[in-house]
Amino acid sequence: MKTKVIVPAALGAAFLLMGVLLLTKSEAPSPAGAVSQPEPAVVAVAAPEPMEAPAPVELPASTAEKPERACLDCHRYANINTNEGVLAANGMCNECHADPACDRTINGHKASLHVTPEELGKYPHEFVACVQCHADVARSPHQSDAGAQCRTCHSVHGEKTAHAPHLRVDCQACHRRSEMVRLDKTDHRVKLAGVDADGKPVDLTDHRLAEADSEDNCRKCHRADNEVGAPAAILPAKSALCILCHPAPLAFGHPIFALAILIGVAGVFLTLRFWLQGSVEGEERSMHRKIDLGAEAVWRTVFSRKFFSMLRVLFLDILLQRRILKESVARWSVHSLIYTAILARFALSLLAGIRFWFDPENPMALALMDKNHGFTGFIHDLLGLFILAGIVWVVIRRYVVKPEHVVTEIADNVAVALIGLLVVFGFIAEGVRITVSQIPPELGIHSFIGYFLSQLFSLSDWNWQRVYPWLWWIHALLGAAFVAYLPFGKMRHMFNTPLTYLIEDVSGVKREKRV
Amino acid sequence: MMENSPIENDAVRRFSVFHRFLHIFVMISFTFLAVTGFSLSFSDQGWAGLVVSMLGGAESAAGFHRFCAALFYLVVVSHLIWLGYFKVVLKGRWTGPHTMIPNSTDWENILQNFRYIFGKGKPPLFNRFSYLEKIDYWAVLLGMQSMGVTGLLMWHPEAFSAVLPGYAINIANEFHFHEAILAVGYIGVVHMTSTHLTPEAFPLEKSIFNGRIARRRLKAEHPGEWKDRYAPTAPSEGTTDPADAAS
Incomplete structure (x- = not known):
């Protein structure tokens, strides 16, 4: 009995609902009316005078002669x-x-x-x-x-093709043949210009694509005194070595970077060769046998219960630096400021690179690659500040306080100077980049150090567009030197120390307190 | 050092770390290649739909298939590089008791094995690698070339049809599919049974994973290898014989 009542009631309710829906629909503004008003995003390069609203399209007279059609x-x-x-x-x-x-x-x-x-x-x-x-x-x-x-x-192309894939530049600005570009202040993007400096319209009917990788094409923007905020020189894309701190492509890049990577890799091989010298049982050369025995030992350790103890060492002693903490809190703090910040930058860059590799549309990858993104700008500056604070602390400890047990050698000086200068020039270059590219405060403020510096730089009337490439090269060459120097100098402890910890743990060597 | 010595009292080493490593890679990539490949070619089956949806759709499953194929081929390339190293640096021999190259002994071994199976003789005495192991090896090494070429044709049909007629892609497709069935059938039926389902190894043949084989088993199953490398008359265990180093 009950169902008989419910069915008509339900039908009635459904009709009521439909009626309401129809009513609301007819009240809603028509889609055409909802369209926002004309794009007058087209602003002249030099003369940003407001242009008149586009005239309504006049259909050519010939239309009337066309045959009649169905809707x-x-x-x-x-x-x-x-x-x-x-x-x-x-x-x-x-x-x-x-x-x-x-x-x-x-x-x-x-x-x-x-x-x-x-x-x-x-x-x-x-x-x-x-x-x-x-x-x-x-x-x-x-x-x-x-x-x-x-x-x-x-999809957007990666770092390999263009520096920081020009995320604030429209595709058309590079890939179309039109020479006229402009900086749109409303969304702060570099775009093709619709009108030239005199307000005359630019012919954009040529649909051919530009040779985007020719240097002439880059000079649309990358020339002295450009209006769009590009550096005056064409800078190379990042190299794989930059991945220690920046999202970077899996490529050698500029020959200088390639050389630095090759020197670094050669250093690793030389170190390995040195470790594998000597003989096992009095043979002349035992490298093969040493690798063989070593591999066997590693295989047996990894596939045994010792694996878990290795994991513990990896987490506590290598990642969290427990052994340094036990020796000295100050030393641990200094070391962590530098090491954790570099590790975090490396992890973020690696994350961006891997996500972009698998999915170039991934919003997280694009955000991490975009230097002006709020999170990226902030975290990069913060971690950079940590490294700098660590370096300053090191300098004070080594050269001012000079505790007795701290021995400073040339290798230490080189390492401290390399990292310190790298970060300092990184910040200066960032500040100049923000000045040059006229990033608005609401975007730039997240890079709190870079933005502060950019405000400072903009007090001077230097031609920062010409200065920036120099700063970029100094920072990049310092980075290249750092990578090339990794396996030779003080920095080799990045590999040696964790390896020593693991070997000590596996072989059960009693660890004596190191100073 | 003794505790990590590759050769213990009860067991001797049969496979080097490098070969164990390659085998694990081949094992994993082959399994995933079979799962993704057959899920795509038998897409009308319910289980295929399940697998493909677990892998995130057909595009993703195809991407995974190609990734595993690249991994597999990397193993083949590593092996070929190693062969060069074995020959040039270690001055190893490709013939002799450790050979992978088929020879007349294998033919005799096959006949002998069949006589043994039908109760008319003793089991054959193998060298380092039995004829079944040689078939395994050559099936993978040669099969990967044809699977690789046909797979590459289907991966980049536009590039290849610029030089080859269009039907080459169809032929590649047929060839790839049928050879895949052959390969999976061979691995599933012959390779698995001939290794694991022997009384000595059952339930699991572990020597390709830990590299070790009991002296007793090596003596019984590969007397040629045993005689050449570990028998008392042969050089001592710490031998620098290239063949040993290459093992």
């Missing part, structure tokens, strides 16, 4: 995944844009919007529908808010 000929969702669909969809665009008279007026100047299908056929996007990239133009009013979209199909 759905145009008002449909084009299937642009097939060549036929692309041709059909482009046919609609070509009705106007293939007409040489197709243009619009910007700042009182006529700008051609004439695109011939024959010309388009020569470009790399021959079989791509216009509306694939110009995704928001097929509507009324006929204009684009977002511009052509590259990233619906393409």
